[in-house]
Amino acid sequence: MSNRICDLLEIDHPIIQGGMSWVSDASLAAAVSNGGGLGVIGAGAMPPEILRDEIARTRELTDRPFGVNMVMINPEFEDQLEVVLKEKPAVVTLGAVQSTKVIPDIKAKGIKVLPVVAAVAIARRAEQHGADAIVAEGCEAGGHIGETTTMVLTRLVSKAVEVPVLAAGGIVDGATMVAAFALGAEGVQMGTRFVCAEECTVSEAVKEKFVKAGDRATVVTARTIGYPVRAIKNKLAGLYIDLEKDFLLGKRSAEEIERLGLGKLREAMREGNVRDGSMMAGQGVALVDRVQPAAEIIAEIIAEAEAITAELSTRLSLRR
Numbered sequence: 001m002s003n004r005i006c007d008l009l010e011i012d013h014p015i016i017q018g019g020m021s022w023v024s025d026a027s028l029a030a031a032v033s034n035g036g037g038l039g040v041i042g043a044g045a046m047p048p049e050i051l052r053d054e055i056a057r058t059r060e061l062t063d064r065p066f067g068v069n070m071v072m073i074n075p076e077f078e079d080q081l082e083v084v085l086k087e088k089p090a091v092v093t094l095g096a097v098q099s100t101k102v103i104p105d106i107k108a109k110g111i112k113v114l115p116v117v118a119a120v121a122i123a124r125r126a127e128q129h130g131a132d133a134i135v136a137e138g139c140e141a142g143g144h145i146g147e148t149t150t151m152v153l154t155r156l157v158s159k160a161v162e163v164p165v166l167a168a169g170g171i172v173d174g175a176t177m178v179a180a181f182a183l184g185a186e187g188v189q190m191g192t193r194f195v196c197a198e199e200c201t202v203s204e205a206v207k208e209k210f211v212k213a214g215d216r217a218t219v220v221t222a223r224t225i226g227y228p229v230r231a232i233k234n235k236l237a238g239l240y241i242d243l244e245k246d247f248l249l250g251k252r253s254a255e256e257i258e259r260l261g262l263g264k265l266r267e268a269m270r271e272g273n274v275r276d277g278s279m280m281a282g283q284g285v286a287l288v289d290r291v292q293p294a295a296e297i298i299a300e301i302i303a304e305a306e307a308i309t310a311e312l313s314t315r316l317s318l319r320r
Helices: 004-009 026-034 048-061 077-087 103-107 120-128 150-160 174-182 204-212 235-248 254-260 264-269 283-287 294-318
Strands: 015-017 039-042 066-071 091-095 112-117 134-137 165-168 187-190 218-221 229-232
Touching (some): 015 026, 026 294, 048 066, 048 077, 066 077, 103 112, 112 120, 150 174, 174 187, 218 235, 229 235, 235 254
Parallel strands (some): 015 187, 066 091
C-alpha cells in the first residue's frame, strides 16, 4: 500500500502505533517502525530525561522514522516538548488537544504533527494551524475517549479537512482497516493490537488478559466526571462504578474518583496487577487472539486488507 500517509511519514504501510503510556517504549516503537509502520513512543507522564533516553534508545534500534506521543494535559508537557524540539523525532502525535497553537512551533523544527481528535471542530482548528494529518479516534478506543464512534467520526473528519486522516478506535485487523479506508481514512492508528506484540514490554499477565478478552471485556468508567476511560473490566473498574453511583447521589466527590486511578495504569501494565490496575484497551481487544512479532502483525493486516479489497471488488461487480 502506498498513499499520502506513506509518503508523508516515509513508511511502507499506512499503519501507526498508538502512543500508549506505560506501554509504548523504545522496544515496541522500533519494532513497529522496522516492520514498515510508524512506531510511537508514549511519553505519557515520563520525566523529560527518561523521554530523552527512550528517543536515543529507539534510534539505536531502528534507522526508520518514528514518533513521540505527548498528552497536552500532562503537567510535564512543556518540559517534554523542550526535549522533543531538541531531539527532533520524525513525528509528534498530540493527545488531549487543548490548544492547536503549539503545532507551528513543532513544525518549525521539521517535525510532522498529527493531533489525535475526537471532534470535527478540533480537527478543523488543527488543520488551520498546520497539522500534517489528523487522527480521528472514536469511542471504541482504549484509554481516554470521546463520545462519537469511529465509523461516524472518521467519515465526518475526512469530509471536513483536506489533510490525510487516520482512523483510530476498534482498528485491529485487515477488515477494520478496509472499513476505515471506505470511510475516507488513508491510514490507521492501532494501540490495542500492538500491546500483544512480542516486543511490547508490558506484563505477560496483561497480554494474557488481552488474548482471552471477549466482546464485553471492556467498560467505560469516569464518564460521570467528564473523563471517560475505556479499560478491561476488573476489580478496579468495579470500584469506579460504585464510586460513580455514589457521586451521582452526592455521596462522593469527583476528586475521590480521580484519586482512585493514580498510578493504576503502571500497576497493571508494568507490575502485572491485572486485578487492581488499569488495563486500558479498546473494544477491538476481542479480536486479538495471540501474541506475535510486530512486523508479523503489520504484514498480516496488510495481506488481509488486500484480500478483502479484492473480494469486495468481486462482490460488487457480480451485483451489477
